[in-house]
Amino acid sequence: MPITSSILEVAKAHPDQLAIVGADQRLTYGELVADSRSLFAAVDSLHGAQSAPPHPAPETEGIPITAVSLTSAFETSRIIAGLAGFRAVSATIDPRWPLNHQVGVITTTGIGVVISDSTDLAEALASSAWTGTVVTLAQLRELEADVAAGALTTAAIGETTTTPPTVRDDAEPFLMLFSSGTTSNPKAFIKTRRQYRDNVAVSSAHLEPFPGVATLAPGPVSYSLTLYAVIECLATGGSVHVADEFDPFTMGARIADEAITRIVAVPAVVRAIAEAARRSPERFRGLDLVVTGGANLPASIRSSLGEVLPETRLISYYGAAEIGFIGDSRDGDGTWITVYDTIGAQVRDDDGMRLPDGEIGTLWIEAAACSYGYVTGTTEDVLRGPDGWASVGDQGRIENGLLQLAGRAGDIAITGGHKVSLPEVERAFEAFSLVGTAGDSGVTGDGGSAGDCGSTGDGGSAGDGRPRLGEVCAIALPDDSLGSIVALVIEVGSGPDAAATMQGTPDKAALPDKAALLAHARAQLAPQFVPRRFYTLDRLPRTVGGKIRRAETVELIMSGQGTRL
CATH class of the missing domain: 3.40.50.12780 (ANL, N-terminal domain)
Incomplete structure (x- = not known):
């Protein structure tokens, strides 16, 4: 109306x-x-x-x-x-x-x-x-x-x-x-x-x-x-x-x-x-x-x-401002999205070819609400392809008619020839408990612009009352033999702004050791997804809206500002 x-x-x-x-x-x-x-x-x-x-x-x-x-x-x-x-x-x-x-x-x-x-x-x-x-x-x-x-x-x-x-x-x-x-x-x-x-x-x-x-x-x-x-x-x-x-x-x-x-x-x-x-x-x-x-x-x-x-x-719900509403999740772990019946969704490779079920690629959408393109002079990016389908660069896979997001193009790491969804790595640690080990892994996602990390929870306790690991950001670091390796950066909550926005984030003394983090990752993730390194930062870089910036996190770690576990 x-x-x-x-x-x-x-x-x-x-x-x-x-x-x-x-x-x-x-x-x-x-x-x-x-x-x-x-x-x-x-x-x-x-x-x-x-x-x-x-x-x-x-x-x-x-x-x-x-x-x-x-x-x-x-x-x-x-x-x-x-x-x-x-x-x-x-x-x-x-x-x-x-x-x-x-x-x-x-x-x-x-x-x-x-x-x-x-x-x-x-x-x-x-x-x-x-x-x-x-x-x-x-x-x-x-x-x-x-x-x-x-x-x-x-x-x-x-x-x-x-x-x-x-x-x-x-x-x-x-x-x-x-x-x-x-x-x-x-x-x-x-x-x-x-x-x-x-x-x-x-x-x-x-x-x-x-x-x-x-x-x-x-x-x-x-x-x-x-x-x-x-x-x-x-x-x-x-x-x-x-x-x-x-x-x-x-x-x-x-x-x-x-x-x-x-x-x-x-x-x-x-x-x-x-x-x-x-x-x-x-x-x-x-x-x-x-x-x-x-x-x-x-x-x-x-x-x-x-x-x-x-x-x-x-x-x-999942959508993009340029495109409109695409689908939503209402139960379970929330990682699988039901695409609305009036919306078309395909996963394609870099050459624009449609990928089979289960493979990660770029998500393309057909929706009546989609804008025609970007305003002249503000970007050289193209929103719509020649066939009228549109993409904002989100990565994902489709299985049995359901959509699972893997982040944006900057959220995919290529390590040893494997595509690794960095938000998927973050999701695995959403269920990590600082008291023992939690059961099934939880869910997270960036829900925002390209290069943003997801949140692994509230930084305190979830419904079972156990203290959680807090905010994390999975990143790809350059590696001579594998091209890149996956690393996990943990916010320890001692930065100048942390007290106001990250109540419940663990301090350094409460963090588990690398062995415990690795054991959890190996139980939750495929081998190529398991982080090879773990770091801490006092404060993860964020947008004004509070989303963690993945690219800036990489810069901080590469410049030696993180502490390696």
Whole structure:
């Protein structure tokens, strides 16, 4: 269902139904429609006042681009939803990106208006050749108020008029999204309205964003998972509750007080939910469904949530922002993904030939929601092949119709002629107990961008109460005879930031010796997958979103900063 069509229908039938809810702010559907008229008029006047506006990327078909770079999840959601019913292309830029990356995407893609409270960004753009406009949230709100009151704005803008939102044409560009932005130049791509409607059709069929359901989607709206949760809730007539971050001390009260029954969140938040529910289970009893992005959810998270909230269902889905939803895992160890029936999936070799069942190769997807390609100038990567199938470089295997991910291209090591999935090595240590040896191996996965390591658990204890090894990253190190060898790097939690983010990570004294680690690996893995070396680091390198960076981990070990066991 188109987002604007749904918003207009609910606003007419149930104007007082909540649409977007923050910690201290909320908009009903009726208010969202009224708010959108003043919002678009204000933004449109900012674009119109430019004497030499930036040229938007050709993929936008001439529609001006408005970017939101705010820390407020509520305001970002309000702006994106408000502009959806008008001729506008919206983008969300993570204010935590490196400044040069923010400036780069703004100037390269021809963004015309940036809503940001960052003085540094405003100054950097002012010193560049960019000819667009930066406006703070307060300035935008003031301009909206002037428009709503029918007052004149600045002389340069003149008098503004408002028009109601309308259902837009299928082919019209809708959102500009980005696939990265932390350690590499962000790759931009466009989603048309048809592609987002196709994506909503898939998620509606499998992830249950039903009409009237209250969904909590905590985290920055610059994350594609959070942004999509906002869109899908409004597109299906639900209420989306947002938060700048997940605070377990206050979120439990919101879940209970606002009758939230569905959560869409990254795996780290699901882990925090389980811990918070363990302390105050009565606040979480109403939760029916938790949906998390990233395949191969660590077994410790799945078991912890199931132990404390046995009536709450958990779905871990797999998808790519460029492509859309692909499939999900709902039980067992979570490593095998059921591909949705409207999605095509193939594993191919480097020459594009389809591989037989069980062999690791590059995953190619056929999906109606897939973007056409990347925005000119932001990357030379190709998203779609000549046959229309798309790949973001994920590696995997297919057996008996089920998909198992092996990471991205940088997550595959070639050792002695064998392909080794580094995330698979990490998964084996998810079940390693610091007290004795755990049984079956668990699950992990990167669930993020290329080169990110997975998490082996919560760094403390899983459902059985035994302390776990903590965060690990499997890497490939160069070797003269084998080409490369597999090594495992263990975070020991004594770095300057570890106390705040890695509670429960073992210290050096609590670590097992190399013999115990090897014995566990040999019991869980094929011989070529067994790490030949083990290292510790005080702190594994991470993205701003908390994902471990594999390539940077290799650099730290190669430069001698790790301790070899």
